[in-house]
Amino acid sequence: MEEREKKEFFRKFTSAFFKGDQDFISEHVTDDVLWSIVGTEPVKGKQGLLDAAFGVADFSNMEYEIESVICNEGEAAVKGVSRRKDVEGNPRNFCFCDVYTLDRGNPQKVKSIITFMIELQQEKQKQANN
Numbered sequence: 001m002e003e004r005e006k007k008e009f010f011r012k013f014t015s016a017f018f019k020g021d022q023d024f025i026s027e028h029v030t031d032d033v034l035w036s037i038v039g040t041e042p043v044k045g046k047q048g049l050l051d052a053a054f055g056v057a058d059f060s061n062m063e064y065e066i067e068s069v070i071c072n073e074g075e076a077a078v079k080g081v082s083r084r085k086d087v088e089g090n091p092r093n094f095c096f097c098d099v100y101t102l103d104r105g106n107p108q109k110v111k112s113i114i115t116f117m118i119e120l121q122q123e124k125q126k127q128a129n130n
Helices: 003-019 023-029 046-054 121-129
Strands: 029-037 063-072 075-085 091-100 112-120
Touching: 003 023, 003 029, 003 063, 003 075, 023 029, 023 046, 029 046
Parallel strands: 029 112
Antiparallel strands: 063 075, 075 091, 091 112
């Protein structure tokens, strides 16, 4: 894959998570994919990833913005912001960075994902002061 194609692939892959597109994700991960969200136990295998990503999340009220995609050989980093409301209707904003590694034997499939995510606290403080 060329650099431009890789960047577009990772934009589509990340968007598929936020849009709840299980078919796209399933088609583009290896059977033994490993997903690590920093601070939690890793999720192993395609079905484990699909269950964790789509089993409990409600994507209908989530907005997201991909700010940048950086690719290098068989790896990529995607940085962005996601927004959603909590059960009380209060907005919550998160900054995320996903680090992807492609399968060496099949560069159209993701072998591992490491997700770094943090809630943007300044947004909460601004709203509390208003």
